[in-house]
Amino acid sequence: MTDNVYYRSVFPLVGLCVIVVAWQAYTTLFNVSSVVLPSPTDIFFATCENFTTLLRHTWPTLVECVLGFALAVGIGIPIAVALSSSTLLNLTLYPILIAMQSVPKVAVAPIILVWFGLGIESKLAIAFLVAFFPIVVDTATGLNATPKGLLELAKSLRATRWQIFYKVQLPSALPFVFAGAKVAVTLTVIGAVIGEFVGSSEGLGNLLLTANSQLNGPLAWAALIWLSALGMALFGAVALAERFFMPWAKDGSGH
Amino acid sequence: MTAITGTREQAPDGLAPSSEPFGVFTDIEKRFALGDGSYLTAIEKLSLTLEKGQLISLLGPSGCGKTTFLRIVAGLEQASMGEVRIEGKSISGPHPDFAFVFQQPNLMPWRTVLENILFPLEIRREKTPKGVDRARELVELVGLAGFEDRYPSELSGGMQQRVALCRALVHDAKLLLMDEPFGALDELKRMEMHDLLLSIRARTNVSVLFVTHSISEAIYLSDMVAVFSRRPATIRDRIEISLPYPRQGEMRYGADFTRYEHEASRLLGIVR
Numbered sequence: 420m421t422d423n424v425y426y427r428s429v430f431p432l433v434g435l436c437v438i439v440v441a442w443q444a445y446t447t448l449f450n451v452s453s454v455v456l457p458s459p460t461d462i463f464f465a466t467c468e469n470f471t472t473l474l475r476h477t478w479p480t481l482v483e484c485v486l487g488f489a490l491a492v493g494i495g496i497p498i499a500v501a502l503s504s505s506t507l508l509n510l511t512l513y514p515i516l517i518a519m520q521s522v523p524k525v526a527v528a529p530i531i532l533v534w535f536g537l538g539i540e541s542k543l544a545i546a547f548l549v550a551f552f553p554i555v556v557d558t559a560t561g562l563n564a565t566p567k568g569l570l571e572l573a574k575s576l577r578a579t580r581w582q583i584f585y586k587v588q589l590p591s592a593l594p595f596v597f598a599g600a601k602v603a604v605t606l607t608v609i610g611a612v613i614g615e616f617v618g619s620s621e622g623l624g625n626l627l628l629t630a631n632s633q634l635n636g637p638l639a640w641a642a643l644i645w646l647s648a649l650g651m652a653l654f655g656a657v658a659l660a661e662r663f664f665m666p667w668a669k670d671g672s673g674h
Numbered sequence: 675m676t677a678i679t680g681t682r683e684q685a686p687d688g689l690a691p692s693s694e695p696f697g698v699f700t701d702i703e704k705r706f707a708l709g710d711g712s713y714l715t716a717i718e719k720l721s722l723t724l725e726k727g728q729l730i731s732l733l734g735p736s737g738c739g740k741t742t743f744l745r746i747v748a749g750l751e752q753a754s755m756g757e758v759r760i761e762g763k764s765i766s767g768p769h770p771d772f773a774f775v776f777q778q779p780n781l782m783p784w785r786t787v788l789e790n791i792l793f794p795l796e797i798r799r800e801k802t803p804k805g806v807d808r809a810r811e812l813v814e815l816v817g818l819a820g821f822e823d824r825y826p827s828e829l830s831g832g833m834q835q836r837v838a839l840c841r842a843l844v845h846d847a848k849l850l851l852m853d854e855p856f857g858a859l860d861e862l863k864r865m866e867m868h869d870l871l872l873s874i875r876a877r878t879n880v881s882v883l884f885v886t887h888s889i890s891e892a893i894y895l896s897d898m899v900a901v902f903s904r905r906p907a908t909i910r911d912r913i914e915i916s917l918p919y920p921r922q923g924e925m926r927y928g929a930d931f932t933r934y935e936h937e938a939s940r941l942l943g944i945v946r
Contacts, residue, residue, distance in 0.1 A: 568780035575748055575774040576797045577767075586796065590784045667784050667825040 457637040462644065465637030473645055476626040480646070483539060483611035483622065484653055487546025488604050495551050495603075496596070499558035504584070520552045524610065528617040542614035542622070549610035550603035554596070561595025562588050594668065597661040604657045608650040623649070694762045696881055697724035697747070697849065702756035704742055716742050718906035720756070724849075727879040731892035733938060734902025740885045741853050743907065747883060748774050748851045760849070770798070773842035775852040779834035781826040781841075787813065788822040791840045798845060805844065812840040816870060832863040836870070843874065850882045856891070865923065868894055872921055889942075893934045894921060901941040911941050 439459045445451065446458035453461050466473065502509050528545055535541035565588045573583045615624030623642050630638035661668075704717040716739040724730055732740040745751040747758055749768035758765050773794070781790045791809040795801040813822055816836040826834055835855060842850055856864040872895065875882060886892050892899045896915050903910040915934060917925055925931055939945045 566780070568776055568778055569782060571750055572774070572776070572780050572793075573797065575750060575768050575772070576794050577770060578797045582797055586793075587782070590782070593784070665784065667827065 452636075454634045454636045457640050461637040462640045465635075466641040466644075469638055469641065472626065473623075473641060476621055476623050476642070477645060477649065479539065480608075480611050480615070480622040480624065481649060483542040483546055483614065484604070484607040484649070486539075487543045487607045487610055488550055488600075488653070490543065490547040491550035491554050491603055491607070492600065494547075495554035496558050499555045499562060500584075502555070502559045503562035503588075516552065516555060519548075524549050525613055528613050531614075532618045537618050537620065541617075542611050542619070545614040546607040546610035549606045549613075553599045553602040553606065555599075557595045557599025557602075558592060561592030564595065565591045593665055597657065597665070600657050601654055601661075604653045605650045608646060608653065612646065694759070695723045696726040696728075696761060697722075698757075698759040699723070699743075699747065700757045700759070702743060702746060702758070703754050704739070704746060704751070705754045715906040717746075717753075718908050720908050722900060722909060724881055724883065727875075727881055728897050729875060729882040729884060729895055731884045731886055731896040731899045732902060733886060733889065733892040733899050733942070734907065735904060735942065736887055738902050738905055739907030740902050744851050744853055744883060744885050747849075748772060750774070769849075771846075771848040773845070773847035773850055775838055775842045775850060775855040777854045777857050779826070779831070779838040781834055781837055783826055786823045786825055787818065787829070787837050790826065790837055791844050793841060794845045800845065809840065809844050812843055815874070816840055832859050832867070835859060835867065839867075839871070839874070843878070843880075846878075847880060850880050850884075852882060852884045854885055854887070857886070857888075864891070869921075869923075871895065872919065876920065889935050889938045890926060890931075893917075893931060893938065894926060899934075899938060901938060913937055913941075 443459050446456060446461075451458075457465070498512070502512060524545060527548070528541075531544050531548075532541045535544055569587050569591065570583065573587050578586070611622065612624035612627075615622040616628060619625045623646050627639050627642040627646070630636075630642060699720065699722045702717055702720040703715070705713040705715050708714055720743060722730070732743065734740045742751065746753045749766065749772075752766065760769060760771075782793070785793065788806075788809055791812065792801055792806065795805045795809075810822065813819055816839060818833060818836055818840075821829065821833065826837070829837070835858075838855070856867045859867065868891065871882075874880070882895075884892070884895060893913075893915055899913040899915060900909045901911050901913065902908070913934060917928075917930060917934075936945065
């Protein structure tokens with residue numbers, strides 16, 4: 420276990436160091452303009468100088484992601500339950516869901532902005548739209564993938580439909596739910612940034628756009644790195660929740 | 675555990691209906707519809723009588739329909755024809771006094787050993803402190819004391835099957851339906867499980883229908899071995915096993931045991 424943690428943290432760090440050193444060497448040796456590609460040290464100093472600005476803009480983006488994710492879970496899981504419990508609903512809703520998912524969210528963003536305005540609501544809506552699909556599909560898949568033996572066991576004990584759902588199907592679907600949630604939570608960051616790009620007054624996406632238009636490459640890259648860190652932190656939070664809710668799956672599917 | 679007054683001897687003919695044998699299975703037939711409108715007959719005119727506390731093995735080649743018969747008794751499948759009577763009442767569908775032991779342990783990975791054993795009580799809304807005590811007793815009985823709070827993934831296959839056995843016994847079942855329950859275990863573990871099953875049977879006087887394709891397993895365990903024919907399945911012959919209980923491991927090497935093995939092999943068409 421400790422070996423595992425050790426290797427898991429050491430190897431990515433080594434990889435990161437190699438990339439950063441090569442990057443720094445490239446920008447210094449070829450004298451690349453910081454507008455085109457700022458060097459890691461430029462980005463580091465920009466981060467230090469604008470620390471409070473970055474922090475101030477992180478908060479709205481974080482709230483958008485977390486709430487959008489919560490909406491996707493809160494609405495997606497009941498819909499997945501409905502899909503898996505009724506063939507009729509499955510036939511009716513599934514094609515619509517796929518049609519919805521096929522629409523590029525970036526294309527919908529301006530319309531959503533018209534509907535919900537420049538405030539947080541439009542960002543929530545886009546983050547929700549992006550995160551919703553993997554949660555529904557994975558949860559529905561999990562609910563339909565209950566091992567046959569467990570269903571027969573429940574049947575032989577004359578379990579009610581509700582008991583089968585609550586005590587057998589739902590817990591056995593948990594690994595699928597969390598797999599979907601981990602994908603979804605990183606997607607919410609994309610959704611929130613799309614929303615901020617289309618129209619906003621704050622957030623890391625907004626900061627990135629502003630810095631870029633002012634040709635402030637280092638700050639734009641700093642915002643980018645914070646966004647990536649935000650996505651990783653959100654992923655980590657869901658992975659932690661997974662460990663908490665699935666203590667039996669020690670180191671099962673977590674990354 | 676329930677006090678049982680019934681005897682294991684064959685009931686004489688002409689008794690009042692109240693003393694009808696525990697389980698009477700009459701002319702069971704099972705047909706599966708094939709795509710082209712024809713039928714595949716899996717079981718044909720199968721009749722069997724199970725006395726209270728009796729252990730009958732259903733012995734036959736793989737795929738002959740003995741598992742289908744067991745599943746019909748369990749109510750997991752419907753017979754196309756015929757009648758299943760338990761304690762004088764015709765039944766269809768799962769019976770509350772039955773417990774099914776599957777070939778695979780079928781434990782829930784998210785439940786600990788004790789929670790898995792308590793599952794039937796939860797489903798029946800009978801999870802009482804007394805039930806929990808009983809579950810703990812069973813854990814001890816099968817030699818898993820100390821593993822109550824472990825998850826199935828931390829146990830070996832043999833230990834998992836012991837847990838499955840506890841789960842089957844926790845609600846005081848009158849009939850255990852066992853579908854090659856020890857088939858996935860190695861020889862040594864299987865012999866241990868045989869003695870465990872027999873000692874549990876001796877304590878509880880539970881009736882058992884035991885599906886197997888192992889001749890020696892059938893003989894070692896049973897009061898009677900019902901030898902199945904190839905498909906469509908029917909009972910080709912019955913071998914009463916008169917080896918005394920408690921069975922001892924040495925009996926596996928006695929002349930009587932060999933004679934029974936020979937007879938079963940002959941009925942199965944393996945030897946002449």
